[in-house]
Amino acid sequence: MIDCRSDxxxxxxxxxxxxxxxAEVGDDVYGDDPTVNELERRAAERVGTEAALFVPxxxxxxxxxxxxxxxxxxxxxxxxxxxxxxxxxxxxxxxxGLQVRMLDADPRGVPTxxxxxxGYVEEDLHRPGTGLLCLENTHNARxxxxxxxAAIAAAAEAAHERGVPVHLDGARAxxxxxxxxxxxxxxxxxxxxxxxxxxxxxxxxxxxxxAGDADFVEEARRARKSFGGGMRQVGIVAGPGLRxxxxxxxxxxxxxxxxxxxxxxxxxxxxxxxxxETNIVLVDVAGTGxxxxxxxxxLRENGVLVSEFGPETVRVTTHxxxxxxxxxxxxxxxxxxxx
Numbered sequence: 001m002i003d004c005r006s007d008x009x010x011x012x013x014x015x016x017x018x019x020x021x022x023a024e025v026g027d028d029v030y031g032d033d034p035t036v037n038e039l040e041r042r043a044a045e046r047v048g049t050e051a052a053l054f055v056p057x058x059x060x061x062x063x064x065x066x067x068x069x070x071x072x073x074x075x076x077x078x079x080x081x082x083x084x085x086x087x088x089x090x091x092x093x094x095x096x097g098l099q100v101r102m103l104d105a106d107p108r109g110v111p112t113x114x115x116x117x118x119g120y121v122e123e124d125l126h127r128p129g130t131g132l133l134c135l136e137n138t139h140n141a142r143x144x145x146x147x148x149x150a151a152i153a154a155a156a157e158a159a160h161e162r163g164v165p166v167h168l169d170g171a172r173a174x175x176x177x178x179x180x181x182x183x184x185x186x187x188x189x190x191x192x193x194x195x196x197x198x199x200x201x202x203x204x205x206x207x208x209x210x211a212g213d214a215d216f217v218e219e220a221r222r223a224r225k226s227f228g229g230g231m232r233q234v235g236i237v238a239g240p241g242l243r244x245x246x247x248x249x250x251x252x253x254x255x256x257x258x259x260x261x262x263x264x265x266x267x268x269x270x271x272x273x274x275x276x277e278t279n280i281v282l283v284d285v286a287g288t289g290x291x292x293x294x295x296x297x298x299l300r301e302n303g304v305l306v307s308e309f310g311p312e313t314v315r316v317t318t319h320x321x322x323x324x325x326x327x328x329x330x331x332x333x334x335x336x337x338x339x
Contacts, residue, residue, distance in 0.1 A: 003305045007200040007319035016240035023239035035235030043209040048185035051217035061195035061210040063091045065167045072097030074131030079105035081141040109139035110151045113158035133159040136169040144280030146179035149186040156190035165192040175278040178251040202244035254279040257318040264331035279318045286312040
């Protein structure tokens with residue numbers, strides 16, 4: 001079975017397993033786990049922030065950030081197809097008591113300054129006001145688009161001019177930086193906080209990083225505890241996280257595989273595939289006469305796992321556990337499945 005559902009399906013390699021086995025540990029709630037402390041220090045250094053916090057998941061990182069930046073009742077500005085809107089179970093409302101003002105940030109998923117200005121609500125006697133702008137890079141639902149630094153900066157500046165903090169869901173921020181050939185700090189710098197995942201393209205078995213200035217991270221640590229995210233001898237997963245930080249340079253290979261995969265799939269009758277910018281390939285299956293659910297099931301029966309990503313769209317994701325032979329096999333099996 002070739003698993004292309006997501007880059008979250010990667011298995012920890014031998015070095016990561018050794019890092020877990022040999023990690024020095026302590027109680028992280030007390031701040032006593034030296035491996036976690038080192039991971040947080042190195043992660044903050046890597047993204048150019050004052051501090052960082054290890055969280056179990058990217059969703060928790062995003063939700064903690066929203067909780068810290070805002071007050072209950074405030075509005076959050078976010079693209080209607082962003083991860084915090086589509087895939088986090090209404091957490092902004094459930095956990096932080098926030099309302100979402102969804103923006104149609106087409107075509108690349110980052111609001112323009114004009115959209116930020118139009119969506120902004122000033123606090124008054126009747127309205128709680130805008131409390132946060134959420135951005136996303138890469139943009140998952142729009143096909144792993146790598147959003148340019150200028151677009152991130154312009155949206156963030158429009159928010160900051162109105163006293164609104166900015167959180168960047170950078171689950172795949174290193175993919176974006178790799179694709180654009182820019183330092184990741186160029187993408188993260190305009191935001192007040194950022195979350196990035198260790199468990200996607202970087203290959204760790206679990207964990208994400210939430211980063212920002214020291215005061216923000218101090219509050220985020222308390223919020224993480226209230227969310228049930230206080231962890232104990234967690235160095236056994238922070239150790240692989242440290243190894244994951246060394247895998248950034250490998251992401252370019254995932255992008256190369258994605259382009260090869262897209263080119264091969266686009267040659268199959270009935271499929272339409274845009275060239276990917278990172279490691280996510282969106283395949284329009286409308287021309288096959290089948291819907292995405294049927295195509296997904298038929299591929300599963302033929303040894304390929306993909307994700308249903310819309311009524312007529314499937315997502316195929318490359319990652320560090322795939323190679324060129326796997327890509328060729330996916331194309332061949334897809335062709336035989338749909339012929």
